[in-house]
Amino acid sequence: MANKSGGVPSKHSSPWSHYIDAAFGFRDHWYPAFFGDELEEADVSNAHGEEIANIRTEVILGERILFRRVNGTVYAVEDRCRHRGVTLAARPECYTADTITCWYHGFTYQMNDGKLTTVVTDPECPHIGKIGLHSYPTAERAGIVWVYVGDGTPHPLENDVQPELFENGITVAPFGWSKVVNSNWRIAAENAFDPGHAYIHRNSELVIENKVPTVLSNTNIKHNNGMEIVDVGDGPIGVKIHRASGTPVWEADAAEGVRIEARFRPGDPGVMEGMVPDISIWLPAGVAVDPFPAPGVLQFEWFVPVDEHRHRYMMTWAKRGLEGHAEKESFFTELRETWLQDVPEKFNHDDVFAREAMAEFYDEGDGWERERLYGPDAVITSWRRLVSQRGGTVQDSSRAWARRDLRS
């Protein structure tokens, strides 16, 4: 197997050493950048090149990427002028929809391929046509703008998404929620997919308000017992958990003589029905929860590496079998009026809390060596091994050039 770290052997001797190396994520993958409704059609400067609107930058794997939508299509280029490195987005000038001009000396680049086409301050500049910004492949599907961070020709987008997202007959919301969270992306992935962490949700407001049956945890989930590795060559690669399998823990001793139990169990009066979700995690950085937060609704989440200490946490929802405009609109309205606020604020904020609380140990300390995993973590170690073997190239810190996240 080719070395994932560009020739540098891992300094970790672990079954998931590449994963430990990948603080900045794995290259050669598609990542969701933002929701399509967050970027409108490109604006164009006036005759004096004054600042335009409708531009977006994201730091992904430590690279700052600039996006513009031209005639509907979103293009992405490196947001670092080839001349002297300033961020173009600091004072975006775009004399045409399909170019961007550096505000400092007027190097003008094509949005579709990053090529340098004009230099305002030196019209005969020999660099023209020869150099350019890195151009990132993009796609827009399921309401999301995707970007390929890697070298060479990208593999199909389909390989890097939760399969349900592109399922026939599914309706994905054309909007979603996102926020930068102060933990490494791996901490987020493990939190999202952790059967033992169900425990933190027993007191989540959304669970209480909606009487969602929430197990304390599921034990004994392992290969051929509720867990399945999906790695069939050309499709998405991931791990699936069937929550109905394993051993659900509905009550347990919390300390000697203190027995605690789940707030709501399936079948209890008034408790939400049909809520034993399957959860799956997919390379490079997404999960699907089916169903959640309500019967028939699927929740998709992503934890996109920003830098070694932060990830962008994104989520959206989908439903199967909706027919016609009215049914879809009614689903979107339900999402907008309820779940779009309630899920992040009354449920997943507990995950955000947990991720940030783990950052001291893993991001700043020696957590990868010091952790003492337990039974339910078998699904996490399966994920770690899988990513370590099947993920792309480890993003080296030297390629994570964006020292400043201009959003914050």
Place this chain on the structure above:
Amino acid sequence: MANKSGGVPSKHSSPWSHYIDAAFGFRDHWYPAFFGDELEEADVSNAHGEEIANIRTEVILGERILFRRVNGTVYAVEDRCRHRGVTLAARPECYTADTITCWYHGFTYQMNDGKLTTVVTDPECPHIGKIGLHSYPTAERAGIVWVYVGDGTPHPLENDVQPELFENGITVAPFGWSKVVNSNWRIAAENAFDPGHAYIHRNSELVIENKVPTVLSNTNIKHNNGMEIVDVGDGPIGVKIHRASGTPVWEADAAEGVRIEARFRPGDPGVMEGMVPDISIWLPAGVAVDPFPAPGVLQFEWFVPVDEHRHRYMMTWAKRGLEGHAEKESFFTELRETWLQDVPEKFNHDDVFAREAMAEFYDEGDGWERERLYGPDAVITSWRRLVSQRGGTVQDSSRAWARRDLRS
């Protein structure tokens, strides 16, 4: 002599090289953690494990320690879950008084020995009874909760305190003052014990308001001339200064032709009497000033290492010969109404200023090599040599795992 730095030789060639190495303090010592009145009896979670009150954490020598009082006794454990490293105090759950449960996956530990006794999310977990949190020996005496940061069986607490604190017939206040100061603990120790620094107090408000006779400095204090090393095998180890010895400087040239003098001298009309304090400093981190701030009152101070850049500055007061409840209460009332505010705010704030002002040179720069000591510093170098020889094991930075001080 065993190597203080766990086998790593000091990189300093100095008569006090271990002291220079000990930015994080010395292990194998008792430290004051907080005043007993700052921690009430343990609270217990409701049936849903919701957050409890009455818990306290302190970072000492770079380790975050969690304290709970169970049936009156304070216990201390490492505040870092053995599973995946989160701080338990972030969302403290305690289903019984004598346990603490990690909010993330329900690992439950005994407060008295740190042992893992229950795992809510995996009741059969084989780790139970086999692993645990580091358990810190504790004691509560003289109104203070003490904690032993070290390995193996602790030596007696008495060896690590100012002897006057446990003196027969002394009444120590059951409360005190404390604050985290932005300097290394050694800078604080040296400031507190420095005969030359008397100079900064000539303008302290407390000195002016109370007409406290305050010398400009004392010179010529050295072995057998006002200074005494105390190191008698099994008791406290320290250095004592008799201020009446040495050469008190009541006036001096500040510059050519400008003679300055102390604001108040003993015997002047209206000047506070009986105020020529002895001062002593004791391993690992305390001083006693006798008397201060008033005749018959003793002031105790500590500078407990938090991390390499901060110490917790603590102080309390005592009086000898008080008889019966009423006399003691009257002393406590005097302290509460006057000295508890006035001493830190009108006197020792000048020391806080001096400590923080020295941090650039010693904490961030090359002060240990560059300093040019002078005569009155002989007492400081005696202290440095003594600690370097007789202090415990240098706390290695790799053991100072607490990257975040949750108080701030």
Place this chain on the structure above:
Amino acid sequence: MANKSGGVPSKHSSPWSHYIDAAFGFRDHWYPAFFGDELEEADVSNAHGEEIANIRTEVILGERILFRRVNGTVYAVEDRCRHRGVTLAARPECYTADTITCWYHGFTYQMNDGKLTTVVTDPECPHIGKIGLHSYPTAERAGIVWVYVGDGTPHPLENDVQPELFENGITVAPFGWSKVVNSNWRIAAENAFDPGHAYIHRNSELVIENKVPTVLSNTNIKHNNGMEIVDVGDGPIGVKIHRASGTPVWEADAAEGVRIEARFRPGDPGVMEGMVPDISIWLPAGVAVDPFPAPGVLQFEWFVPVDEHRHRYMMTWAKRGLEGHAEKESFFTELRETWLQDVPEKFNHDDVFAREAMAEFYDEGDGWERERLYGPDAVITSWRRLVSQRGGTVQDSSRAWARRDLRS
């Protein structure tokens, strides 16, 4: 040639490797510290040594320098007590005009040579007369206090200034503007002297409000075509650009099919006349723009290294041929009422923006290796080579001892 980095070979193989090494600037040069009107005559402490006013500190090349004006003459000493390193300016005590006393233990130094003359807390201290603070040569000319940061006897101040500043018959304002900017000093120098950066000023408010003809850029400026290296042995060393030379770009393609042009050209109705400025840059850190911002007015700028990430940006103005008090006062009034605010706030703030925008690439990233320079940068690389060859000694980071800038 002697090695610029004190014997350490540069790790850069570049025609301007010393320049790349000189993040903290070059020693053995005169730098402007502040404007003379910013420091009044020395204040003297009362009998209790309470804090005095009229003291000033600046961090230059990473050294914190303390200034006092004694009988009109400004003296400068290292602001780090020789005893235990505190900053004297934190609580300045000066019992006489020509001394400064450390507030901590009363070490008293002469302002004119830094010598330790008295120790309040140890009058017999043997250090007296033997040690001292580093004393920096100073000069006050053209309304500016200059300080020599270097070793040995300084060369003449005249060698380190823009020649016009000391020109016969010129009137320099006895005041100016300054601000600490968050970029390295080299980024500032290059921004100021960059013919291609004219582009950013086309939208500067000052240009628009005053109809200043502003070219988009000047190309083809090179040796013997508009650019001249000045290095005649004993005088100032620098690079001059004659803007009227080279190829002025008044209009250009910004993108295919979009032609843009300068807002105002010379000769257009209502446009300010006589405004084709020459610009020159001089070791160690200054430029002259002649004329700017109005015909007959010269603008001088400096970018004094504070530390590796900041420079002090200073500017003032001058006029030739003014006769008598009234003419000069009228010029000063014009500056005070207009240009002193308008130039920095409506013109050079765009340069400040550009400098700070380049800091990510050069100060935090690998800009020196990654940049792709273009034609107009020939003047910048001439400057880099010249400084690399003819600048003083590279300031090593270990000599940049001031970790804290007390101004901020």
